[in-house]
Amino acid sequence: MLKDLPLSEHIHQHCNESMERALLAERHPLWARSCPELKDIDFIRLGLLRCISVVDSGRHFLQTNEQIYGQLLPHSTYFKSLKSHRRTSMLEAFEQQSYHLHAETLLSQGIDYLKAFPELDEYTIEAADGHFIDHACHTEKNSKGKVYAAGGIYALNLRSGLLRFLCLVTNGTQRHQEIPVLRDHIEKQNKGNNSSQKHLYVYDKAVTDFVWWDRQKRHANYMISMLKENSIATLVESIPFDSRHEINTGVEA
Numbered sequence: 001m002l003k004d005l006p007l008s009e010h011i012h013q014h015c016n017e018s019m020e021r022a023l024l025a026e027r028h029p030l031w032a033r034s035c036p037e038l039k040d041i042d043f044i045r046l047g048l049l050r051c052i053s054v055v056d057s058g059r060h061f062l063q064t065n066e067q068i069y070g071q072l073l074p075h076s077t078y079f080k081s082l083k084s085h086r087r088t089s090m091l092e093a094f095e096q097q098s099y100h101l102h103a104e105t106l107l108s109q110g111i112d113y114l115k116a117f118p119e120l121d122e123y124t125i126e127a128a129d130g131h132f133i134d135h136a137c138h139t140e141k142n143s144k145g146k147v148y149a150a151g152g153i154y155a156l157n158l159r160s161g162l163l164r165f166l167c168l169v170t171n172g173t174q175r176h177q178e179i180p181v182l183r184d185h186i187e188k189q190n191k192g193n194n195s196s197q198k199h200l201y202v203y204d205k206a207v208t209d210f211v212w213w214d215r216q217k218r219h220a221n222y223m224i225s226m227l228k229e230n231s232i233a234t235l236v237e238s239i240p241f242d243s244r245h246e247i248n249t250g251v252e253a
Contacts, residue, residue: 014101015045021097031090037077040090099164106160114159116247126155127202128166130178139172147172153182179207190219200224
């Protein structure tokens with residue numbers, strides 16, 4: 001982040017660069033479209049400002065945005081845009097490029113929390129878990145008028161410290177089962193452009209499935225977790241390590 005730039009200008013600059021990358025990443029993106037009432041780049045910028053603004057509601061945010069930045073935006077235009085499926089696809093493409101841009105910036109500043117372990121340089125290492133909110137605002141009811149907890153899976157990159165929304169589990173219209181969703185996400189990732197990238201996931205015991213993870217070896221996907229009580233582990237060998245070194249703090253064996 002450039003110190004001589006105000007926060008609003010830095011956000012605007014970051015949005016423009018991320019959008020340019022998103023447009024270049026796809027040959028003919030279906031989500032690319034001109035919307036004169038509320039441009040896509042302004043929609044994204046407003047979303048970021050909404051997250052960091054101290055306001056009580058969406059309407060309060062629009063009033064504050066008008067007072068501070070002088071941008072008058074009709075309430076109906078803004079709230080209708082939040083339900084746009086096209087803009088949802090656009091945000092998915094934008095988020096990937098924004099995430100990579102942040103990662104590049106941190107790496108250029110020498111930030112690598114795993115640099116003491118060079119054997120992990122080829123891996124993307126993420127600690128993931130599901131997060132759900134009961135009675136979340138704007139959660140839709142299902143056909144029976146029932147509302148469940150809505151949420152998804154979040155992942156913390158242990159190399160850079162960046163947190164990202166990994167995938168949606170449920171919008172609240174059905175009960176959540178996060179492990180099948182995680183598997184689907186990884187299977188889809190295996191078929192993507194970066195399928196050769198090695199991944200190491202840190203997850204709770206619920207994700208333990210020896211057969212499925214064994215098949216993931218050919219995609220260089222691995223998992224670290226605690227053993228379930230009914231699991232049977234086979235000791236292969238004991239790996240020597242320096243228990244007095246600070247990077248091994250807490251390691252027992």
